[in-house]
Amino acid sequence: MATIYEVSALAGVSLATVSRVINGSGRVSEKTSKKVRAAIQTLDYRPSSAAKSLASNRTDSVGVLVSEFHGPFYGAMMSGIESELRAKSKHGIFAAGHSDEISEKEGIEFLIDRSCDALILHVEAVSDAYLIELSKGKTPFVLINRFIPELADICISLNNDLGGHMAAHAMLDAGHTHIAYISGPLWKNDSRDRLHGFKNALEKALVPFDEGLLFEGDYHEESGRQGLLNFVKNKKKFTAVACANDEMASGVYKAARELGLTLPEDLSVVGFDHSIFASYLYPQLSSVNYPIGRMGKMAARLVLRNIYKALIKDIKHEFEPELISHDSIAQPK
Amino acid sequence: MATIYEVSALAGVSLATVSRVINGSGRVSEKTSKKVRAAIQTLDYRPSSAAKSLASNRTDSVGVLVSEFHGPFYGAMMSGIESELRAKSKHGIFAAGHSDEISEKEGIEFLIDRSCDALILHVEAVSDAYLIELSKGKTPFVLINRFIPELADICISLNNDLGGHMAAHAMLDAGHTHIAYISGPLWKNDSRDRLHGFKNALEKALVPFDEGLLFEGDYHEESGRQGLLNFVKNKKKFTAVACANDEMASGVYKAARELGLTLPEDLSVVGFDHSIFASYLYPQLSSVNYPIGRMGKMAARLVLRNIYKALIKDIKHEFEPELISHDSIAQPK
DNA sequence: TTGTACGCGTTATCAT
DNA sequence: ATGATAACGCGTACAA
Numbered sequence: 001m002a003t004i005y006e007v008s009a010l011a012g013v014s015l016a017t018v019s020r021v022i023n024g025s026g027r028v029s030e031k032t033s034k035k036v037r038a039a040i041q042t043l044d045y046r047p048s049s050a051a052k053s054l055a056s057n058r059t060d061s062v063g064v065l066v067s068e069f070h071g072p073f074y075g076a077m078m079s080g081i082e083s084e085l086r087a088k089s090k091h092g093i094f095a096a097g098h099s100d101e102i103s104e105k106e107g108i109e110f111l112i113d114r115s116c117d118a119l120i121l122h123v124e125a126v127s128d129a130y131l132i133e134l135s136k137g138k139t140p141f142v143l144i145n146r147f148i149p150e151l152a153d154i155c156i157s158l159n160n161d162l163g164g165h166m167a168a169h170a171m172l173d174a175g176h177t178h179i180a181y182i183s184g185p186l187w188k189n190d191s192r193d194r195l196h197g198f199k200n201a202l203e204k205a206l207v208p209f210d211e212g213l214l215f216e217g218d219y220h221e222e223s224g225r226q227g228l229l230n231f232v233k234n235k236k237k238f239t240a241v242a243c244a245n246d247e248m249a250s251g252v253y254k255a256a257r258e259l260g261l262t263l264p265e266d267l268s269v270v271g272f273d274h275s276i277f278a279s280y281l282y283p284q285l286s287s288v289n290y291p292i293g294r295m296g297k298m299a300a301r302l303v304l305r306n307i308y309k310a311l312i313k314d315i316k317h318e319f320e321p322e323l324i325s326h327d328s329i330a331q332p333k
Numbered sequence: 334m335a336t337i338y339e340v341s342a343l344a345g346v347s348l349a350t351v352s353r354v355i356n357g358s359g360r361v362s363e364k365t366s367k368k369v370r371a372a373i374q375t376l377d378y379r380p381s382s383a384a385k386s387l388a389s390n391r392t393d394s395v396g397v398l399v400s401e402f403h404g405p406f407y408g409a410m411m412s413g414i415e416s417e418l419r420a421k422s423k424h425g426i427f428a429a430g431h432s433d434e435i436s437e438k439e440g441i442e443f444l445i446d447r448s449c450d451a452l453i454l455h456v457e458a459v460s461d462a463y464l465i466e467l468s469k470g471k472t473p474f475v476l477i478n479r480f481i482p483e484l485a486d487i488c489i490s491l492n493n494d495l496g497g498h499m500a501a502h503a504m505l506d507a508g509h510t511h512i513a514y515i516s517g518p519l520w521k522n523d524s525r526d527r528l529h530g531f532k533n534a535l536e537k538a539l540v541p542f543d544e545g546l547l548f549e550g551d552y553h554e555e556s557g558r559q560g561l562l563n564f565v566k567n568k569k570k571f572t573a574v575a576c577a578n579d580e581m582a583s584g585v586y587k588a589a590r591e592l593g594l595t596l597p598e599d600l601s602v603v604g605f606d607h608s609i610f611a612s613y614l615y616p617q618l619s620s621v622n623y624p625i626g627r628m629g630k631m632a633a634r635l636v637l638r639n640i641y642k643a644l645i646k647d648i649k650h651e652f653e654p655e656l657i658s659h660d661s662i663a664q665p666k
Numbered sequence: 667t668t669g670t671a672c673g674c675g676t677t678a679t680c681a682t
Numbered sequence: 683a684t685g686a687t688a689a690c691g692c693g694t695a696c697a698a
Contacts, residue, residue: 001471003691014669019693027667049448050386051691054674059383061426069412070609075403082402082429091426091447093394096415114424115382138334221613250613257615276403277610280554280583282590336675347685352677360683384675387690670697
């Protein structure tokens with residue numbers, strides 16, 4: 001592999017000049033620049049990223065911690081981050097945190113040890129205190145899907161409360177008054193916010209909420225199924241069920257079929273996230289959209305601006321959900 | 334950040350010794366080693382990965398090119414790769430190739446410029462010749478989901494031909510003799526292999542295949558829908574349809590419902606990949622399993638063994654598909 | 667505008 | 683077993 005020395009020799013200039021034309025730093029005459037570029041061409045010279053990092057103290061890499069690689073959710077987020085970074089010649093190093101405190105901390109340590117210039121974190125299990133402490137460290141980061149008042153300027157979050165509102169109103173507007181709710185794990189912030197928004201919307205509409213129609217799931221399909229079976233077992237009356245994500249809504253579909261219910265006539269369902277597979281379900285699932293791809297892009301842009309001093313305007317910290325209507329909501333019989 | 338100099342000073346030993354302790358290379362007395370470790374602890378010393386890379390000419394990073402980040406397929410693959418690499422303190426740099434020749438080449442260039450120690454490539458659009466040429470270059474790589482005779486020892490592939498066989502037999506065994514096939518793009522190797530296996534199985538079973546019952550889709554849902562509508566429009570007789578992936582099978586479900594068909598009584602369907610959402614469909618989709626997660630792990634293990642000299646046995650180059658039976662196949666009426 | 671010289675924090679090759 | 687020292691390839695003040 002050719003080095004910058006060979007290039008400078010061939011071009012008949014000093015290596016400082018070569019460095020300048022490569023990085024566009026400092027003034028270089030067009031003539032010299034041309035010679036240098038020619039030399040780079042003929043030698044097929046590629047700068048050593050290691051040497052560059054050592055000298056500049058930057059790696060051009062951004063560590064990204066997601067909960068999981070699979071599933072429709074994080075893929076969209078990673079995709080948004082990667083394309084945005086790559087356009088600026090940076091790259092992402094992705095690691096999984098598995099929604100587990102130990103594992104998330106290990107992941108963060110791993111990425112810091114990789115000497116990433118910055119991190120983008122989608123963490124659920126570590127505490128606010130831990131993150132506030134982390135923010136005092138050397139590696140800057142951005143949080144996605146999380147809001148911590150003390151770190152507001154590095155948070156990219158969804159208005160989950162509003163999302164809960166929308167789920168409730170999707171049902172209220174169709175005339176439902178007995179609406180069950182299958183929540184995510186209540187130790188997660190987003191789960192609590194969605195539920196809060198949901199209850200709040202009912203309250204404002206003067207529709208009482210029966211706590212017996214609340215089931216705490218785990219965001220996986222089977223817990224959605226269990227939730228519906230549970231309501232039925234307890235002989236609850238309800239004509240609609242809102243789910244805190246689409247997987248659980250799919251579980252509700254399954255349980256409904258087991259019970260011989262026809263969707264959406266016998267039961268209206270609304271999901272959350274508007275995952276890619278919402279449209280694979282039958283009837284196609286109405287769902288509150290979570291623009292995670294755009295949020296991933298925004299997180300990358302925030303890093304690009306804060307760390308790499310890219311000229312980026314239009315930074316936005318909070319995103320709004322939106323109801324995507326399909327065929328899973330009918331009027332109550 | 335503490336450097337190795339400070340550690341050596343505090344421990345009262347030379348640089349070389351510290352380096353030896355860290356990397357476990359060369360003999361070091363237990364006593365010295367202890368002193369060094371203590372110094373590392375108190376200084377909270379972390380080796381600089383850049384300096385390490387520069388001196389050792391390794392980055393401990395593996396570039397991974399996938400077609401897309403989203404969707405159920407690549408997530409499982411990336412997940413397998415990441416966990417396997419991280420266990421050995423290596424990391425993946427992921428990039429997307431979008432199944433497009435230019436874009437795939439750019440992605441490969443990008444990863445090489447990142448000075449990855451090796452690459453894991455899931456490429457569809459670049460030619461065999463290009464890859465053979467690439468193999469003569471400096472950066473070693475492994476191919477996933479592709480078999481090139483000249484590069485057999487760096488290929489991890491699925492027996493797609495056998496998969497096609499299985500899809501055909503799922504139908505034949507249920508008694509179907511008029512079986513349509515919705516293929517992926519025929520410029521892709523896996524599409525061709527699956528189709529070939531499918532036709533071959535029919536032939537062996539002495540069931541003639543009507544070319545009018547072949548439709549070339551693009552692996553996306555809508556093309557599956559188009560395929561089925563196309564067969565019907567042409568007044569073809571068939572009782573079953575095999576799809577080259579699950580997305581297109583989902584499209585077939587949609588078209589079937591539009592046509593008022595009841596699944597699986599009026600039409601049996603089999604998919605390919607056994608994506609996570611195969612079970613979200615109703616009726617749950619029978620599908621030929623593609624163990625992409627395990628294949629990703631295997632690709633990582635191959636890199637670990639070949640490049641990083643890890644002691645790994647049980648390398649396997651070809652994986653076998655497997656029919657996962659659910660509820661989408663019935664006997665013909 | 668261009669060149670010189672030093673520093674970045676390791677690994678690895680010699681000696682000792 | 684341990685230490686001294688030369689690479690590794692580039693960025694960047696500082697000079698010229």
